Amino acid sequence: MIPAGAGRALFVLLTAKRRLCASCRLTMSLSSSTILNEENSQGPKRNTARLGSLELQTPSSFQDNPLQKLQLASQEVLEKAKKSGRSKCPRCSSSRMFYCYTCFVLVETVPTTEIPTVKLPLKIDIIKHPNESDGKSTAVHAKLLAPDDVTIYKYPCIPEYKEKRHEVALIFPGPDSVSVKDIAFHLQKYSRKGVCDTDDDCSKEPFLKKARVEPTEEKDLNECNSSNVNEGTKLKKIVFIDSTWNQTNKIITDERLQGLLQIELKTRKTCFWRHQKGKPDTYLSTIEAIYYFFVDYHQEILKENYKGQYDNLLFFFSFMYTLIKNAKRGTGKE
Numbered sequence: 009m010i011p012a013g014a015g016r017a018l019f020v021l022l023t024a025k026r027r028l029c030a031s032c033r034l035t036m037s038l039s040s041s042t043i044l045n046e047e048n049s050q051g052p053k054r055n056t057a058r059l060g061s062l063e064l065q066t067p068s069s070f071q072d073n074p075l076q077k078l079q080l081a082s083q084e085v086l087e088k089a090k091k092s093g094r095s096k097c098p099r100c101s102s103s104r105m106f107y108c109y110t111c112f113v114l115v116e117t118v119p120t121t122e123i124p125t126v127k128l129p130l131k132i133d134i135i136k137h138p139n140e141s142d143g144k145s146t147a148v149h150a151k152l153l154a155p156d157d158v159t160i161y162k163y164p165c166i167p168e169y170k171e172k173r174h175e176v177a178l179i180f181p182g183p184d185s186v187s188v189k190d191i192a193f194h195l196q197k198y199s200r201k202g203v204c205d206t207d208d209d210c211s212k213e214p215f216l217k218k219a220r221v222e223p224t225e226e227k228d229l230n231e232c233n234s235s236n237v238n239e240g241t242k243l244k245k246i247v248f249i250d251s252t253w254n255q256t257n258k259i260i261t262d263e264r265l266q267g268l269l270q271i272e273l274k275t276r277k278t279c280f281w282r283h284q285k286g287k288p289d290t291y292l293s294t295i296e297a298i299y300y301f302f303v304d305y306h307q308e309i310l311k312e313n314y315k316g317q318y319d320n321l322l323f324f325f326s327f328m329y330t331l332i333k334n335a336k337r338g339t340g341k342e
Contacts, residue, residue: 075279075326079316081124086327089117106324109142112151112160124320128157128302129310130246134294135259136162137251146280146295147250149324160250166264175244178268179297180260185272188304194269195242243309246271246301250294276300279329295325 089095089106095115097108104115114120132154134147142148150158161167169176174195186194247268249259259265273292280293292300299321306314 075322075329078319078322078326080323080326081320082122083323083327085118085122086324089115090331092117107148107152109145109148112148114152124153124323125156126154126318126320128154128318129305130157130244130302132158132298133167133245133247134158134160134250135166135247135265136160137249137255137259138163139255140251145250146293146325147248149295150298150321153321153323163259164262166262168264169247169268170264172244173267173269175242176247176268177243177245178247178249178265178270179273179301180249180256180270181272181274181291182260182270185270187274188271188301189308191243191269191271191305191309246298248294248297253291271301273297273300273304279325293325295321 086106094103094105095117096102097104097111097113097115099111099113100108102108102110106118107114114123132150134150136145136147147160151160177191247265249256251259276292276296278292278296280296299318302318302321303314306312306317
């Protein structure tokens with residue numbers, strides 16, 4: 009028999025131990041979620057796991073880590089910055105972790121010389137929705153890692169593409185979207201159409217009807233792709249829309265984007281921790297879409313073996329992915 013006093017003491021001890029363990033788990037969770045505390049999710053949530061005050065969604069591919077095989081630069085600089093905590097933006101003096109998502113610069117604890125840079129074969133324009141949360145956008149990753157090739161615009165500011173639509177393509181899923189491997193074939197059509205716009209005689213030729221691809225012409229399309237690889241190199245710029253999928257309609261219907269060749273990435277699955285409810289897992293975050301497009305472009309259009317040339321585009325993304333995955337495991341929510 010345990011004396012009454014001893015029983016109460018044992019109860020207090022066990023209660024304190026439980027609180028201590030919970031406190032340890034919370035501390036581990038907060039250390040990872042602090043990086044993304046600006047990413048306040050909006051709308052209904054599905055398969056969420058709470059990390060401190062942050063709720064994160066769990067896409068179907070989250071259980072695995074397809075990012076493990078990436079050839080990345082050392083992320084030790086990010087590990088050190090994480091341990092140091094938030095730091096000031098050198099431009100606006102705001103408190104940030106790793107980088108300032110409004111100024112597109114690294115914070116004081118992250119030396120520029122220790123962050124990799126990526127050279128892209130095409131220029132990128134990113135059209136950002138005005139209501140898109142700066143803190144949760146991955147578009148800034150592209151600007152930081154490929155600064156010479158990436159420009160970010162905030163809608164309604166959009167460049168004029170009409171005169172160069174034979175050199176520009178828009179990454180967006182839709183009924184008229186084509187795959188990356190078919191870019192060469194469709195650029196021929198857009199190039200000829202551009203000439204016809206300034207030549208009255210062209211109106212006599214029903215070019216669009218002639219260029220229409222029927223299922224029985226698949227063989228001809230493949231031959232065109234293989235024999236006109238150089239047509240793909242005429243592509244000079246890719247446009248991405250940075251927005252939640254529910255807000256894209258305002259931008260995609262803008263007249264300045266009409267007439268651009270649309271490309272869809274149909275075979276990739278997102279690893280983004282804020283995958284949106286009701287959308288297929290092939291709907292990628294902005295930085296994932298940029299990365300996967302260039303991998304496909306390198307192989308399908310440039311016809312070169314891919315050896316990780318663009319992997320560092322996911323330098324920040326993969327680090328955050330791992331932090332969140334570990335934090336979920338620590339809280340038993342994985």
